[in-house]
Amino acid sequence: MTLTRVLFLAGIGGLVLAAPSAAQCTPDGDIQFVCGPVSPEDLVLVPDTPWVLASGMEDDGYLYAIDTRNHGSTVLFPTATYGSRPDAIFGECSRPVTGGFRPHGLSLRPGMNGRHTLYVVRHGAREAIEVFEVDARVGAPRLTWRGCVEAPAGVTFNSVTALPGRGFAATHFNRPVGELWEWQPGDGWTEVPGSEWNGPNGLVSSPDGRWFYIGGWGTLSLVRLSRGQTPVQQDSVEVGFHVDNVRWAPDGSLLAAGHMWDDDAALGQCLGGQGCDGVTSRVAKVDPERLTAEEIVRYPSNEHFLMGTVGLQVGDEIWLGGIAGADRIVRFPAP
DSSP states (O other): OOEEOOOOOOOOSSOBOOOOOTTTTOOBTTBEEEESOSSEEEEEEOTTSSEEEEEEOSTTOEEEEEETTTOOEEEEESOSSOEEOOOGGGBTOSSOOOTTOOEEEEEEEOOSTTEEEEEEEEOTTOOEEEEEEEEOSSSSOEEEEEEEEEOOTTOOEEEEEEOSTTOEEEEEOOSSOBEEEEEETTTEEEEOTTOOBSOEEEEEEOTTSSEEEEEETTTTEEEEEESSOSSOOEEEEEOSSEEEEEEEOTTSOEEEEEEEESSHHHHHHHHTTSOOTTEEEEEEEEETTTTEEEEEEEEEOOSSOOEEEEEEEETTEEEEEEETTOOEEEEEEOO
């Protein structure tokens, strides 16, 4: 089932966000909103809690926590109350840098007893993967900075995924050719064999670490790439739009989210704040074994939501986050 709707609807420091007015955040039929987070580019669930974390890319950027029970939002970082406890394994960065944060892709490694590890692609003051401990034992999650790993020279990261052990991988989004990089403690960064193609974007890995699933932004596809296997195996499925982020769904499928436009000029106008006419946000459900895809969301740009970048299943809803200054997350009934 594809949901196609057109809408014509018209804080910071551990703070609750000042959301748009109630009238602006009114549901439109079966489509509802989480209002407040600005340019929520990526979303991740915190296991066994009612919380979703979001990366806000507007201005210097923030990490948000969203309560799925009442859809209220708070800023987790940077604030005056975040913790700092550097881990020697991430020793490249001596201290957190809060200015010019610009968070992008997210990945959460589930831990024990309500403590997890969050990896954040950050731009701005430094190009790096920032590492935080997420304490979700009581109340809203609390973040403690543990360190960072700076990107290789000339590499700009987009998405990140945790790997078995303490390593992680990240995409270098570039056109006509980008690639995937893997970091391991003691070894540093290595380029992943067979990962060079047009615009690698979103990224997740299989639980056993044998496969990467990558958003082929430049190829309008979802790509499956082997990890640590010889010979390298690569397959893909076309989805018909530019894939941005990729997320696992509870049933073991993948949600590939992204966008499409009527002509190339529409993208530049949208990102340049000149309106997003002709841009649609899309989500496809992908079988990771058979590599089949079904589009489940198609949502035209409108006054309040401009260009989708991530689809996340939250209970019986699909949450759509986006960029270009949108001040909300769109909530669709899950098909």
